[in-house]
Amino acid sequence: MDVGKKIRLERIFNRATERTIIVPMDHGVSVGPIAGLENMRNAVDDMVAGGANAVLGHRGLVRCGHRSEGQDCGLIVHLSASTSLSPTPNAKILVGTVEDALRRGADAVSVHVNLGDETEMQMLRDLGEVSDKATSWGMPILAMVYARGPKIKDEFDPEIVAHCARVGEELGADIVKVSYTGDPETFGRVVDGVCIPVVIAGGPKLDSTQSFLQMVSDSISAGGSGLSVGRNVFQHKNRVRLVEALSKVVHQDETVEAALKYIGE
Template identity: 65%
Template sequence: MHIGKTIRLERIVNRDTGRAIIVPLDHGVTVGPIEGIIDMRDTVTRIVEGGANAVLMHKGVVPCGHRARGRDIGLIVHLSASTNLSPFPGAKTLVCEVEEAVQLGADAVSLHVNLGDESERVMLADMGRITREASHWGIPVVAMVYGRGPKIKNEFDPSVVAHCARVGMELGADLVKVPYTGDPESFSTIVAGARIPVVIAGGPKTPTTRDFLRMVSDSVQAGGSGLSVGRNIFQHKDPTRLLQALGKVVHDGWSVDEAMEGLGE
């Protein structure tokens, strides 16, 4: 592996555990300035204090502070976008280039592909080009791959998720983000078929903190490499303490009960 890529990967993935806690903050383009990401400097500070490995954001937000007091945090610049106002919200368009992300100081880049969407072929072509350019620059690629389109009845179906993870690997991603399939047994097959680190998405905000921690714990026990979760973290009443608990689950092997006790819940 390119030494530059190896160095950058260690800025977004814990080198001792091989796992990552990534907090996406790219929701502003998709749904607007929702609760938890209005004051980005405050949000990033809380995330840094909680011990997350990396944040993920669009290029225009980077100057608003991906750094925080005390220490730095890994930076993943997101390259693709769409909005919920569009008649085609599943069609992701490239809005940033790899070289641009490198100039911003990115440790990695990410892009979103929806398999099954009418514009799938465009997103796959974009991914092929981005992974090629990223390899040239020695910068890791995080691929968010979901099954969303007219033929997809259930995006959490293990066969759909396995296909998504495999596409991420086969098209050159260094880490792939997919939905959690709901149980460790089925998710272990996703990990086995991907052959690169697999992290779970958060999806809609979970009903309780325990539900969220259980999902993360189960995914890690199934061989997953952590999480890339936004709303369940930045909309929590105390993101810093939640991240500290997540760190214990993901990197130190704590049980859900131990993590809940640490949270005081």
Template identity: 65%
Template sequence: KTLVGTVEEGIKHGADCVSVHVNLGDPNERLMLADLGRVAAACDDWHMPLLAMMYARGPAIKNGFAPDVVAHCARVGVELGADIVKVPYTGDMESFSDVVSSCCVPVVIAGGERMDSTRDVLQMVHDAIKAGGAGISMGRNVFQHPNRIQLVRALRAIVHENTTVEEALAIVGE
């Protein structure tokens, strides 16, 4: 939400990609969008991939998971130069497919709030991939899981090997 480095610093440190977080609807939206545009230009100059993490958050946002809102967020990221867009999952395959189809770059889903059910995590990822999503970018639902290594293996299998939720649950040991 606030730039703390440059693309050039990322290159010096061996980064494979840089990321910018934008909250549409935030009082500082215009500053975040300007930062995204500047970083996108630098990424283009250096041939560095750019991940835009795009969320609808702020006082004017009624539902940051609404399909039309998520699609708008994704499209803004694309229009400002992102090579990959990260957005929340909309909750169902049909609406997320619409989000993905509105973009000409890969779309990955955020992990979202902590889920108590491994099945729910795996189902969300499975459905997002089936809807055309390119992958996932998860934090707490992996780091806070009691069997995180097995969970990562199961998530990889869903994303890269077309594994079913039941097969993925077996990988996790559930």
């Protein structure tokens, strides 16, 4: 592996566990300034205080307070965008470059692909082009790959999720983010199908902290490398404490019960 890429990945992954807690904060483009992200500086400060390994956002947010007053935190700049106001919200387009992310101090870039969408061809081409450019700069890529389109009956189907993960790997991603399949056995097959770290997405806000922590714990037991979750983290009523609890589950293999007790639930 290129030494520059290796150094940058070490800013995103815990060196001891080779796992990560990434908190995406790119929602402002897709759905606006939702609860928890009204003040980006406060949001980033809280994630860093809890022990998140990295935060993820669009390039314009870097100036709004990526660097916390506390300890440092990895920065992933998201290069894809679409809005919920569009007639084709699943069609992602590139709105940034690897070079711009480097200028802003990024440790990695991310690209979003929705397999099954009518514009899948363009998104796959974009991921391939970004991968080529990132390789030349020693910049890691996180590929967010989901199955969303007219032919997709169940985006959580294990075979479909495994396909998503494999697409990310084969097109050059260093980390792939996919939906959780619902149980450790099937998710283990997703992880086994690639040779790069697999992190889980959070999806819609879950109905309880316990169900969220259980999902994270089960994914780790299946061989996953952590999480890249937004709303279920930054919208939690005690989000700093939650990130601290997640760190115990992801990096210390604590039980869900112990993590819940730590949060006070």
